[in-house]
Amino acid sequence: DGGITQSPKYLFRKEGQNVTLSCEQNLNHDAMYWYRQDPGQGLRLIYYSQIVNDFQKGDIAEGYSVSREKKESFPLTVTSAQKNPTAFYLCASSRGGDSYNEQFFGPGTRLTVL
Amino acid sequence: AQSVSQHNHHVILSEAASLELGCNYSYGGTVNLFWYVQYPGQHLQLLLKYFSGDPLVKGIKGFEAEFIKSKFSFNLRKPSVQWSDTAEYFCATSPGYSSASKIIFGSGTRLSIRP
Numbered sequence A: 001d002g003g004i005t006q007s008p009k010y011l012f013r014k015e016g017q018n019v020t021l022s023c024e025q026n027l028n029h030d031a032m033y034w035y036r037q038d039p040g041q042g043l044r045l046i047y048y049s050q051i052v053n054d055f056q057k058g059d060i061a062e063g064y065s066v067s068r069e070k071k072e073s074f075p076l077t078v079t080s081a082q083k084n085p086t087a088f089y090l091c092a093s094s095r096g097g098d099s100y101n102e103q104f105f106g107p108g109t110r111l112t113v114l
Numbered sequence B: 001a002q003s004v005s006q007h008n009h010h011v012i013l014s015e016a017a018s019l020e021l022g023c024n025y026s027y028g029g030t031v032n033l034f035w036y037v038q039y040p041g042q043h044l045q046l047l048l049k050y051f052s053g054d055p056l057v058k059g060i061k062g063f064e065a066e067f068i069k070s071k072f073s074f075n076l077r078k079p080s081v082q083w084s085d086t087a088e089y090f091c092a093t094s095p096g097y098s099s100a101s102k103i104i105f106g107s108g109t110r111l112s113i114r115p
Helices: none
Strands: A005-006 A010-013 A019-025 A029-039 A042-051 A054-057 A065-068 A076-080 A087-094 A109-113 B003-005 B010-012 B019-021 B025-026 B031-038 B044-050 B057-058 B064-068 B075-077 B087-095 B109-114
Touching: A005 A087, A010 A019, A019 A029, A019 A054, A019 A087, A019 A109, A029 A054, A042 A065, A076 A087, B003 B087, B010 B019, B019 B109, B025 B075, B031 B064, B031 B075, B075 B087
Parallel strands: A010 A109, B010 B109
Antiparallel strands: A005 A019, A019 A076, A029 A042, A029 A087, A042 A054, A065 A076, A087 A109, B003 B025, B019 B075, B031 B044, B031 B087, B057 B064, B064 B075, B087 B109
């Protein structure tokens, strides 16, 4: 059963702590993405990776970091430098880096900073 | 820079009404255009996409969209909505024929259908 998994579904963090969100795909996709979804703002791109061991900043990368050591995995770390981290985070993947490729989305992780 | 505008933030319709959700993009070159839908409690999924050819695109569940280049628009339509169409709809765009895979999303339109 192919797809994208994100864990955990809900995450609570104290201010000043770093936290890592998991994203795994078994679709054999080359490209992976992280978005942040806030009410009334749609999806905003945090980071994306078109191939293993390579990634680029999106529109709102400040306070976030990623790694892409394996094709299947693209974890996102929300650092203490992110000023407003409470949000819904979506991971996606696509077959290749070409811009017409459909992106497939995971179920999301809702992060709340206490 | 690319951007996408969805002017309707919340649309409320009765069942069997016709639907048109507006989407305008700003980019002077060739574009790919997408409509994604997020049903309550479900993953974001693709409704339809346009990247070349016939500007009238048909998607899943009876939805269609028309690419009008002169108006920079890609409005989503459905002739008769059902209660199950209640969801949030996102228009998105990316540069055409590009190896860059960035997609820019609009702010979304929440559709509520009254039974």
